[in-house]
Amino acid sequence: MRVGVLTGGGDAPGLNAAIRAVGQAAWREGYEVVGIRNGWLGLLQDDVFLLSPETVADILPRAGTILGTSRTNPFKTAEGARRIQDTLRTRGIDVLVAIGGDDTLGVAAKLGAMGVRVVGIPKTMDNDIPGTDYTIGFDTAVTTVMDACDRLHPTAEAHRRVMVVEVMGRDAGWVAAVGGLAGGADVVLVPEVPFSVDEVCRRLKAQRERGKLFSLVVVAEGSKPKDLATPIAQDAGTDAFGHVRLGGIGPVLAKEIETRTGYETRVTVLGHLQRGGSPTVFDRILATRFGVAAVDLIKRQRFGYMVAFRGNKLTSMTLEEGLTGSHTLDLSLYDLANAFGPS
Ligand code: F6P
16 A cells, blocks of 8 residues: 655644654555655646655654645646546555645545545644644644734833734634633734724723723734725735735734824734744644544545544544535634723
8 A cells, every 4th residue: 555645735833743643654554655745736746755764753843844835726727637646546656645724625525526545634723624623733823823922912011002913814713812812912803703993992992091001912814804995915816726815914903003093003923933833732642643543544445534633532524524614713712812801
């Protein structure tokens, strides 16, 4: 049995831990493992290499992915899926392990429906895959947001400023709400709940009037201000899956807050820092368990399935089931995140 493994979409801390776990579990079964470079692109370009226990020996604590990644959609061209099947055949790859978010796993599901033997492992720092409570990379990202808030609080207090922190989160506010809650933010803004800048300013003023002279506002990149022109994006282009490049709401919001309240305001855009750093304990263990569970799916011939973590238990489901619906923020967390700041 020859297993191919690839990572697709945005990288997230814990990918290497998952690759290592897939390798180790597969080698224990006597399988061969090949790495596919740069996600689906590697199969389009026949860019694969043999993995060995030595290749993965020291990668557990490293962020990024030793396989490389890309946002390649093979279904963008008529011959993409056929080229992938050709590479799998000529390289003797019997089954694929696709590690990725909804785009990468969506491609895996489509290939699965065409007869390709594939299993999925969910990763995305956004934590927005419907079938699983947690994805690889989320815990490390929110730890980074919490650390940033901890560092920003003292300087905000020293200067009596408003600090706006822009975090990732296109459709789901998990990173903003969990990171902001852990970091003691006063106001948390998420894509699921459109907000009014005037209302944010009113809350910040109320906080000052009660004697707290500095504030921290955490805003997800996909948040929707009702009283500003949206969407706020970096440019008009889209990626292979049709997503615009978000980013920029933080500086816009900071300027509006300063203009409307007169409070000195600064902004920090955390950006790709959230995708770096050594994975946390939670991400290392989640990724390791996912990797081993994916090989178990292969052993049981459960092709077209993905591993998941639900209700504190490892489980699995078809890719189609795992990608149906949405995994947006639990709004009780949003309420809690905003309950400690001004009302
Ligand atoms: O997919 C996760 C994500 O981190 C989003 O939150 C963000 O919008 C996007 O990736 C940015 O990715 P990149 O800059 O790599 O295109």
